[in-house]
Amino acid sequence: MADPLQRCFSEARLNGLTLRNRLIKAATFEGKSPGGMPSEDLLRLHQRVGEGGIAMTTLAYCAAEADGRIHEHMMHMHEGIRPALERLIRTVQATGARVSGQLGHCGNFTKNREFTGRRPLGPSRAINALGLTAGMPFAGTLSQREIRARVETFARAAAFMKSAGFDAIEIHFGHGYAISQFISPRTNRRTDKYGGSLTNRMRFGLEVLAAVRTAVGDDFPLLGKISMSDGVRGGITYDDAPEIAALLEAGGIDAIICSGGTSSMNPMLLFRGASLLQGLLEHEKSAFMRFGMRLAGKRMFREYPYEETYFLEPAKRVRDRVTCGVCYIGGVCTSASIGTLMAEGFDFIQLGRGLLYDPDFPKHAVADAGYVNGCTHCNRCATLIDAAGGIHCVLEPDNFSPGATGIPDGR
């Protein structure tokens, strides 16, 4: 068998799309789209990781509709951003990298001050703690008619993304966002065909996948990011993950990205390492929200020490269950880990924080089998997503610090 590291750095195919290697930049919402418009800083960040040798970058949080945003400084897929988006995509493609967009919807939690509905909607009634200061403390239940309309927003957004030049689309099935709110029994208490068994709870996600597939055609690469476990009582567990993956494979997904956790209930399951709490408190403007975060802090931001390839064991169970592509994500910071994951049969690897620390990670890893990335998993980058100017690496401040076009302060 070829050297596993070599396998990573040779060309790969994803539903007809040629990738120069098997490393993909993970979606890391950068907070560099003020007013929902992709900025020069956002373009430069993705261009820079393209220059660093990544095969494909992922533009995070491409909302299916305006009300699918957590806040108003996120992009939603509409004609108003087409020129800026097309320019970003073309610029990144000129580096030899491909561009994927993470298509998602917040569902029942938002603090979007431009929200047009009466309240956010999810599978079942819920408290929208994030929206307390935005005057939206509750989330309501989607009717079946509203579910069909939401599916259509995904399809429309996907058609727009393909026409804007994206090479692939990553549908967000995880992390507690709209689709995952249906998949998880913790947030889905419906008694109709969208609730109950896993098959029923997957129905909305599979309808989204089918509608997106129809919108983009059979020969367009579709990835799906799942939570293998919610990491909360009453949520989905690692035992559910292989079945979720099998249903997505049967629904026509090209590759499954194996993540975990929920942004709103247990974010540390997907990050590991230092708690996000302190940094988020420092950037939260509302004293009321700071108070709430302190109260919920210990329960929400649990301790999970960092270890390399922390999702390896459950991700291997997904790998064993499906024949479609499987992409590993979570704690890859060395050439050795890349080799291990290739030897385990994963098709692709997504890199998040390691690339923010070192955008040349792919070049360095291919040149040096002993490469160790310097990211300490302090997770400060992730606490900056709502801060003025968005994210950068605090250890390597030259990496992506805000330029002229950062988000204005004062949110």
Ligand SMILES: Cc1cc2nc3c(=O)[nH]c(=O)nc-3n(C[C@H](O)[C@H](O)[C@H](O)COP(=O)(O)O)c2cc1C
């Ligand atoms: C700053 C930051 C922002 C993130 N934003 C997103 C996001 O928008 N969508 C998503 O699915 N995951 C998001 N994540 C999670 C990453 O995609 C990834 O799952 C996580 O960082 C673990 O991978 P890593 O160990 O390679 O960093 C974010 C992570 C970071 C650090």
